[in-house]
Amino acid sequence: MKRTVGFAMTGSFCTYRKTIDALHALAAEYNVIPIFSEAGYTIDSRFGTAESFRNEVETICGANALHSITEVEPFGPKKLLDLLVVAPCTGNTLGKLANGIADSPVTFACKAHLRNGRPIVLAVSTNDGLSASAENIGRLLNRKHYYFVPFGQDSPNGKPYSLVADMDLLSETVAAALRGEQLQPLLLK
Numbered sequence: 267m268k269r270t271v272g273f274a275m276t277g278s279f280c281t282y283r284k285t286i287d288a289l290h291a292l293a294a295e296y297n298v299i300p301i302f303s304e305a306g307y308t309i310d311s312r313f314g315t316a317e318s319f320r321n322e323v324e325t326i327c328g329a330n331a332l333h334s335i336t337e338v339e340p341f342g343p344k345k346l347l348d349l350l351v352v353a354p355c356t357g358n359t360l361g362k363l364a365n366g367i368a369d370s371p372v373t374f375a376c377k378a379h380l381r382n383g384r385p386i387v388l389a390v391s392t393n394d395g396l397s398a399s400a401e402n403i404g405r406l407l408n409r410k411h412y413y414f415v416p417f418g419q420d421s422p423n424g425k426p427y428s429l430v431a432d433m434d435l436l437s438e439t440v441a442a443a444l445r446g447e448q449l450q451p452l453l454l455k
Contacts, residue, residue: 274375277309282314285433342377350376360390387440392430418453
């Protein structure tokens with residue numbers, strides 16, 4: 267029987283293409299429930315429209331995207347997920363998770379899921395990963411049940427504080443997290 271994975275997308279629109287490409291591999295191996303933050307569900311950007319991204323993700327997953335706290339709340343009491351992915355995971359989302367704030371569909375899905383002691387995989391994508399978000403990454407690295415897709419600087423000269431996960435390693439990270447292991451090396455060159 268296939269395991270069930272939640273796939274939560276936040277508003278780092280520049281990484282949506284790589285994120286959606288990685289979603290294809292997950293959907294081939296797991297039942298995937300798509301989740302969108304309010305920004306991901308509603309904001310059109312220079313990278314595409316919210317509706318086109320939603321439609322593509324829903325088609326890949328074969329399920330409608332959840333986009334409200336009410337829709338994700340059952341993850342906890344009903345134990346609906348084996349694992350939850352947050353990809354891309356913005357600095358804003360990292361900060362909320364590190365501080366226990368559950369005020370959005372994505373952060374509430376994490377809170378509900380964590381009550382069952384099951385893994386969450388974070389695929390960092392933030393321009394302040396080596397500045398304001400560094401503390402939050404450190405705090406989450408030190409918490410049980412959080413695993414990170416290996417990440418590195420995406421543009422050391424142009425954006426020296428920016429970090430982005432290697433989405434090609436998402437499936438491998440999910441498999442490791444289901445075994446209770448952090449995929450290594452965590453920091454990429």
